[in-house]
Amino acid sequence: xxKDTQNTDAVGFGTQIRKSPYxxxxxxxxxxxYSVYNHMYIPRDFGDxxxxxxxxxxxxxxxxxxxxxQVEITGPDASRFVQMLSPRDISKCAVGQCxxxxxxxxxxxxxxxxxxxxLGENHFWFSLAxxxxxxxxxxxxVNAGMDVTITEPDVSPLQLQGPRSxxxxxxxxxxxxxxxxxxxxxxxxxxxxxxxxxxxxxSSELGYExxxxxxxxxxxxxxxIMKAGAPFGLKPGHTSSIRRIEGGMLSYxxxxxxxxxxxxxxxxxxxxxxxDADFIGKAALTxxxxxxxxxxxxxxxxxxxxxxASNTTFWPVESDGKVIGKVTSAIYSPRLEQNIALAMxxxxxxxxxxxxFAETSVGRLxxxxxxxxxxxxxxxxxSS
Amino acid sequence: xxKDTQNTDAVGFGTQIRKSPYxxxxxxxxxxxYSVYNHMYIPRDFGDxxxxxxxxxxxxxxxxxxxxxQVEITGPDASRFVQMLSPRDISKCAVGQCxxxxxxxxxxxxxxxxxxxxLGENHFWFSLAxxxxxxxxxxxxVNAGMDVTITEPDVSPLQLQGPRSxxxxxxxxxxxxxxxxxxxxxxxxxxxxxxxxxxxxxSSELGYExxxxxxxxxxxxxxxIMKAGAPFGLKPGHTSSIRRIEGGMLSYxxxxxxxxxxxxxxxxxxxxxxxDADFIGKAALTxxxxxxxxxxxxxxxxxxxxxxASNTTFWPVESDGKVIGKVTSAIYSPRLEQNIALAMxxxxxxxxxxxxFAETSVGRLxxxxxxxxxxxxxxxxxSS
Numbered sequence: 001x002x003k004d005t006q007n008t009d010a011v012g013f014g015t016q017i018r019k020s021p022y023x024x025x026x027x028x029x030x031x032x033x034y035s036v037y038n039h040m041y042i043p044r045d046f047g048d049x050x051x052x053x054x055x056x057x058x059x060x061x062x063x064x065x066x067x068x069x070q071v072e073i074t075g076p077d078a079s080r081f082v083q084m085l086s087p088r089d090i091s092k093c094a095v096g097q098c099x100x101x102x103x104x105x106x107x108x109x110x111x112x113x114x115x116x117x118x119l120g121e122n123h124f125w126f127s128l129a130x131x132x133x134x135x136x137x138x139x140x141x142v143n144a145g146m147d148v149t150i151t152e153p154d155v156s157p158l159q160l161q162g163p164r165s166x167x168x169x170x171x172x173x174x175x176x177x178x179x180x181x182x183x184x185x186x187x188x189x190x191x192x193x194x195x196x197x198x199x200x201x202x203s204s205e206l207g208y209e210x211x212x213x214x215x216x217x218x219x220x221x222x223x224x225i226m227k228a229g230a231p232f233g234l235k236p237g238h239t240s241s242i243r244r245i246e247g248g249m250l251s252y253x254x255x256x257x258x259x260x261x262x263x264x265x266x267x268x269x270x271x272x273x274x275x276d277a278d279f280i281g282k283a284a285l286t287x288x289x290x291x292x293x294x295x296x297x298x299x300x301x302x303x304x305x306x307x308x309a310s311n312t313t314f315w316p317v318e319s320d321g322k323v324i325g326k327v328t329s330a331i332y333s334p335r336l337e338q339n340i341a342l343a344m345x346x347x348x349x350x351x352x353x354x355x356x357f358a359e360t361s362v363g364r365l366x367x368x369x370x371x372x373x374x375x376x377x378x379x380x381x382x383s384s
Numbered sequence: 385x386x387k388d389t390q391n392t393d394a395v396g397f398g399t400q401i402r403k404s405p406y407x408x409x410x411x412x413x414x415x416x417x418y419s420v421y422n423h424m425y426i427p428r429d430f431g432d433x434x435x436x437x438x439x440x441x442x443x444x445x446x447x448x449x450x451x452x453x454q455v456e457i458t459g460p461d462a463s464r465f466v467q468m469l470s471p472r473d474i475s476k477c478a479v480g481q482c483x484x485x486x487x488x489x490x491x492x493x494x495x496x497x498x499x500x501x502x503l504g505e506n507h508f509w510f511s512l513a514x515x516x517x518x519x520x521x522x523x524x525x526v527n528a529g530m531d532v533t534i535t536e537p538d539v540s541p542l543q544l545q546g547p548r549s550x551x552x553x554x555x556x557x558x559x560x561x562x563x564x565x566x567x568x569x570x571x572x573x574x575x576x577x578x579x580x581x582x583x584x585x586x587s588s589e590l591g592y593e594x595x596x597x598x599x600x601x602x603x604x605x606x607x608x609i610m611k612a613g614a615p616f617g618l619k620p621g622h623t624s625s626i627r628r629i630e631g632g633m634l635s636y637x638x639x640x641x642x643x644x645x646x647x648x649x650x651x652x653x654x655x656x657x658x659x660d661a662d663f664i665g666k667a668a669l670t671x672x673x674x675x676x677x678x679x680x681x682x683x684x685x686x687x688x689x690x691x692x693a694s695n696t697t698f699w700p701v702e703s704d705g706k707v708i709g710k711v712t713s714a715i716y717s718p719r720l721e722q723n724i725a726l727a728m729x730x731x732x733x734x735x736x737x738x739x740x741f742a743e744t745s746v747g748r749l750x751x752x753x754x755x756x757x758x759x760x761x762x763x764x765x766x767s768s
Contacts, residue, residue, distance in 0.1 A: 018637070035398075
């Protein structure tokens with residue numbers, strides 16, 4: 001086995017890291033391994049990550065993503081304050097709608113890539129990736145001169161994802177959810193449990209996020225969904241690295257961090273530089289756009305035998321006798337029958353078709369730059 | 385085995401969580417388990433936590449605490465800015481000195497309890513507990529109107545702790561370190577490796593923190609210290625829950641969080657409310673001090689058989705037919721031959737000698753409120 005994967009490493013549980021409302025349920029349903037994200041345990045293994053992938057793309061999986069903590073922003077100046085944090089034009093986000101947002105600091109560095117949910121004119125949630133945006137937002141508010149309240153509410157999401165998720169959502173919640181348009185939300189009650197449901201997720205499949213608004217009901221909600229989903233093949237699962245890399249979806253800290261800007265990541269469409277409204281990072285990002293980026297995030301195909309595991313370090317990419325970048329996320333896709341990866345490369349090497357070498361955990365392997373996403377359902381259908 | 389402890393849970397490694405510069409070394413030296421803290425892996429197990437405790441209190445241990453990320457604040461207004469963040473009077477912190485600081489938000493809630501190191505008139509490090517103070521500080525700076533630079537430097541600490549640590553520090557670094565007064569620091573080079581060393585730590589033992597300022601030298605530094613320490617019985621180890629609870633030392637997220645204020649925690653001495661300088665949270669903390677606290681952090685002794693493991697959830701504490709608080713950190717001390725704990729209780733039940741019950745993972749057990757710390761070396765000597 002490759003050196004990177006040869007250890008079984010136990011995370012002992014303790015109160016320094018929180019348990020989600022679904023923790024006991026995931027244990028009962030076979031969770032074999034947990035990681036930590038936003039100071040909370042998240043199941044990352046139900047025994048076989050490849051089986052988890054097939055469950056997701058063929059049927060549906062239910063994933064405990066309570067670690068997607070919310071930052072709730074309310075108050076008379078909430079929408080003005082949220083615009084100040086957001087490079088996206090939030091006036092384009094209606095009440096009941098969601099937007100994928102890149103949050104940047106004054107240097108244009110990425111702090112988080114949350115989904116923003118607009119529950120009201122002045123009522124927002126940022127559904128977070130792995131960093132303390134509560135602290136960022138509270139810090140910004142200190143001298144902002146705005147009347148806002150910024151807290152972490154008792155909200156714990158689940159992801160219900162996969163082609164059969166619509167049928168399961170309908171069985172549970174009815175039309176109000178199964179009729180949702182992509183990136184819209186509904187507020188509802190289910191068996192007396194207050195919920196928000198959005199048509200969002202981290203899989204590029206049809207899917208929903210179910211936000212539990214009462215942490216004491218985690219067990220009840222989980223069991224109800226698994227029961228309703230049983231006839232449709234619903235399995236307990238975890239967010240699939242295979243599927244999200246196939247879809248070119250980014251993981252904060254892995255593929256981007258405070259030292260990357262959105263333009264290097266190819267996320268230009270999420271930065272409304274030309275809108276009138278100001279936002280934190282606007283000046284820096286304007287300069288970056290003027291000067292152009294010096295590196296770019298790309299897709300790679302990696303030659304060689306199927307990778308036994310995802311990379312556990314950044315793998316240097318080399319060409320012309322020098323390091324030209326790094327592989328950030330790599331995995332074997334059993335569907336594409338290829339090793340696929342996301343990488344950050346010097347701009348001169350970022351064009352499709354460029355060839356180079358990666359220093360991987362299993363040796364030096366040839367790589368080729370390819371377009372993302374790696375898997376496009378429409379193309380697959382056209383060629384079949 | 386109690387339900388809380390019956391799982392071996394694997395944290396698979398990946399690039400979404402960082403590896404410390406000492407990661408490979410700790411693997412080689414027998415690390416059996418890792419947790420996650422400030423988005424980085426930290427070794428939490430070298431096979432036997434009780435043996436680790438005895439190694440610490442009898443000889444010395446070397447611990448990878450690179451997860452104590454630094455927030456570096458420099459610039460012409462650095463000291464003004466740092467004072468704004470700090471409830472402690474930083475004018476009392478000389479260049480070369482360190483202070484234990486509680487960072488609070490506008491509501492007086494605790495954000496982190498770092499050690500602050502003053503490297504220069506306008507050069508500070510906050511050596512962090514587990515939360516993104518970089519984001520807090522950068523957020524505060526947005527509208528502060530001050531000329532400061534706030535970054536995470538390439539700095540990765542080790543803890544060298546235990547009664548023999550002074551001899552080991554002298555063997556490695558000479559008088560400049562072994563002569564350090566408590567909570568003072570030195571900057572030095574060792575085998576060409578740039579370091580800061582402070583006489584601080586999280587063990588209540590004699591000890592040092594060694595801040596590596598070049599992440600490529602982690603392996604070299606670790607090996608050099610283990611070699612120099614071998615004649616003194618130095619072992620690889622991890623921060624000891626047994627020792628820190630004996631010492632009444634607090635763990636952020638476990639014993640305190642954003643919803644606790646420093647007065648409830650008994651940390652009044654760290655809040656200079658009466659100084660002229662303003663700081664974030666001053667108004668709220670002034671009110672809290674006027675009104676008095678409604679709950680208080682206490683030490684508990686828990687009756688019954690030695691706890692097989694630390695608590696993995698907060699254990700309710702009950703008296704008079706109602707819940708009066710919670711156990712935050714509990715463990716069996718093999719030295720005191722007692723189950724000891726930290727708990728947050730309603731003020732009416734916080735006096736020494738109060739008796740109550742805790743609903744633990746092994747059933748309902750009697751508890752008694754006792755003074756902290758649980759272990760006082762001076763008293764032990766006096767009674768022996």
